[in-house]
Amino acid sequence: MEGAGNDFVVIDNRKIGRTLDELIAIAPRLCDRKFGIGADGLLVLDRRTRQDVDYTMIYRNADGSDAGMCGNGARCLSMFAAHQGFSNDHSFNVHDKIYKALVHKSEHQVTITFPDVEQPVWKRVGHFQLSQVYTGTEHVVFFCSKKQLEDDKRLVETGKFLRNDHHFNPPGTNVNFLAEEEQENVLHLQTYEKGVEDLTLACGTGAIASAISAHFKQQAESGEFEYSLLVKGGILNVSFRYDEGSKTYQQVNLAGPANFVYEGSISI
8 A cells, every 4th residue: 555655565463363573574575665564653453552553653763663654554554454344434553652544535635633742842953953842753843945955965964864873762763854835834855754764755643753853943932734745656635723821732543545555465
């Protein structure tokens, strides 16, 4: 499956019953683009581990490491779950966090509602001024020009440097390069993802981190806000309500595409 070009191997573990250690072990082979199926990560629909959700989502990076939450992956897994008999309106957990999904099958669109997000903090690393924010996984945001955003080679070099900087390790961080558009609430984004160790065509949690960071940079007051994130894989929409009193972002929604590419079997 793919969501805005972020692609995943998706399996229903309720049917095959692999242990977490087994899933971790096979993730690099399945995700290898030369010797396996090829994907940015492995998505697993598993039996629920708590009674207040419909199922548990497991996500591992292409190298088998724990990515925490994956926004584009969550949309794909929610679409997959809806086709496996779950309601179009359902909930799931990733570790100890609960997420809600609203699936629009005919439109190939899914909206995921995230738990509240704490206000970002500014972080200085060398000559880089970064916004640091946790959206289910680790993110930093660097504001740049649209011209800088076009230099993929430089973005990879910078992303690799910041991703491995001692300020963020362990466990490392995803690095977002964000250019603001003259048109209000339109943002251009590229993300260097840890575990993939490269730029990807889209990153859902990175889109949320970037939209929140843009709001934070503008020092906007309380209210409801919506941003369109233009990524190489398409368009992601992020909306939230900011509460100045608690300094939290609430009712955080990520909306975007989720598509099946093909089905098949592989011997492991």
